[in-house]
Amino acid sequence: MSLEIYQVFLVVISLAAFVQGERNQTINEGSPLELTYQKEDPEDSCKWAIPGEVIELVSGEPVQGGDNRPSNWTAEYYGSSPLDCGVRIPNTYRADEGAWQTVNGAETIKHYISINVKPASPPVFTDPQKFVDGSPSFSIYSPDSDLRENVTCQVKDVRPPPIFVWEMDGEQFNESNIYQDDNPVGGDLFSPQSILTYNPKPSHDGKQLRCVIQHPALDGELQVVANITVTAPPEPDNGGAFISEEDAIIGRAATINIKFISNPYPEELLWFTPDLLEPVQGGNYTPAVRSSGSPSFSSGRYTAYIAKIGEGNEYLSTLTLAELTQEDVDQSFTLMVTNSIGSSNYTYTFTDVKNVLSGGAIAGIVIGCLAIVILIGVAVVLVMKKKKKSKKVKFPKTQERTIPEGGFPNLGATDD
Numbered sequence: 001m002s003l004e005i006y007q008v009f010l011v012v013i014s015l016a017a018f019v020q021g022e023r024n025q026t027i028n029e030g031s032p033l034e035l036t037y038q039k040e041d042p043e044d045s046c047k048w049a050i051p052g053e054v055i056e057l058v059s060g061e062p063v064q065g066g067d068n069r070p071s072n073w074t075a076e077y078y079g080s081s082p083l084d085c086g087v088r089i090p091n092t093y094r095a096d097e098g099a100w101q102t103v104n105g106a107e108t109i110k111h112y113i114s115i116n117v118k119p120a121s122p123p124v125f126t127d128p129q130k131f132v133d134g135s136p137s138f139s140i141y142s143p144d145s146d147l148r149e150n151v152t153c154q155v156k157d158v159r160p161p162p163i164f165v166w167e168m169d170g171e172q173f174n175e176s177n178i179y180q181d182d183n184p185v186g187g188d189l190f191s192p193q194s195i196l197t198y199n200p201k202p203s204h205d206g207k208q209l210r211c212v213i214q215h216p217a218l219d220g221e222l223q224v225v226a227n228i229t230v231t232a233p234p235e236p237d238n239g240g241a242f243i244s245e246e247d248a249i250i251g252r253a254a255t256i257n258i259k260f261i262s263n264p265y266p267e268e269l270l271w272f273t274p275d276l277l278e279p280v281q282g283g284n285y286t287p288a289v290r291s292s293g294s295p296s297f298s299s300g301r302y303t304a305y306i307a308k309i310g311e312g313n314e315y316l317s318t319l320t321l322a323e324l325t326q327e328d329v330d331q332s333f334t335l336m337v338t339n340s341i342g343s344s345n346y347t348y349t350f351t352d353v354k355n356v357l358s359g360g361a362i363a364g365i366v367i368g369c370l371a372i373v374i375l376i377g378v379a380v381v382l383v384m385k386k387k388k389k390s391k392k393v394k395f396p397k398t399q400e401r402t403i404p405e406g407g408f409p410n411l412g413a414t415d416d
Helices: 287-292 359-389
Strands: 017-020 025-028 033-038 046-050 053-057 063-066 069-078 084-089 098-103 109-118 137-139 149-156 163-168 178-181 184-186 193-198 208-214 222-227 229-236 242-244 254-263 268-272 280-283 296-299 302-309 314-321 332-338 343-349
Touching: 046 069, 046 084, 053 063, 053 069, 053 084, 149 208, 163 193, 229 343, 254 332, 254 343, 268 302, 268 314, 280 296, 280 302, 280 314, 314 332
Parallel strands: 025 109, 137 229
Antiparallel strands: 017 033, 033 084, 046 053, 046 098, 063 069, 069 084, 098 109, 149 193, 163 208, 178 193, 208 222, 229 254, 242 254, 254 314, 268 280, 268 332, 296 302, 302 314, 332 343
């Protein structure tokens, strides 16, 4: 008996088929669209016949714009296997409405799906003048408070849901706790709201908070704006509370400048110095002071002054020392500011100082130099006089002698 072996090959033919979005769909303008079908051959290109044109998709190379579409329209490829041919439209437009068809390697239309795009409905503010909570107003009892407050921005009768952007003084707000409710409240229209939860600070007082609405049905943007009101104890301004003169020099006047924010207005300022038992009055900015100007206050060698900076709630307090001494170096000068909510202290220490000679020392040096010059002059005069009185010493001339021929006789010579 002979044994014969046969090889059997099983060939599986996969026809193109939708695996996502296989039914006709109705979507809102501006909403994302995702469709996927599986190709017959993994080597075939990924092509779609969409309303108005045919696009070929390649991973990592999105298609931008089109014949009937705006320049910011984008179609992207996506898929998890070589047979997948997926198309993702992040934001649909009215031009996307119609037949979406798959195209195989032979350029043959294989499948058909109808996309109905509902036109976008622009958002409407529930109250165009203010936030849902009214104008933001907060009261905190410590500059370091971790108080969290909510501000709500809401629109109604919008399709699809809009994008909310929060800004403070023209810069995008960097708080992360932003909640957006996109649930439709009736039919296919939405009344979403964005709730901003953030930590108000005294430095936010008087700044503008904006809620900006972005939507495909808008030519521009919608926004609601409100000025923030924050009442709190005084706080240093911009982290640069202490500003002294560029060069603090021993023996000269020196001024300490401290900028701070206070809402409500500062009712009392006191400067505590290392050499006085009682604090130096730094003034206040009550309504009476505002109407009469900003007076200065003096105590001993100190003069204090307060002034308001600009139209906001920023103030400047100064303390001038008539003469900075060596004893002032490394000593603390503290300003205490009080308003109706609380008090805050700011301390400055003179550390980077320069020494300069006093008037007496400079006069002593000048007198010493003059004395040296006078002594040198007297010495020169005395030397000159001594030279004039000295006598000249004359020496006799040397007599000339002629050497006789044969030389001089050898006087006193003896015979050997």
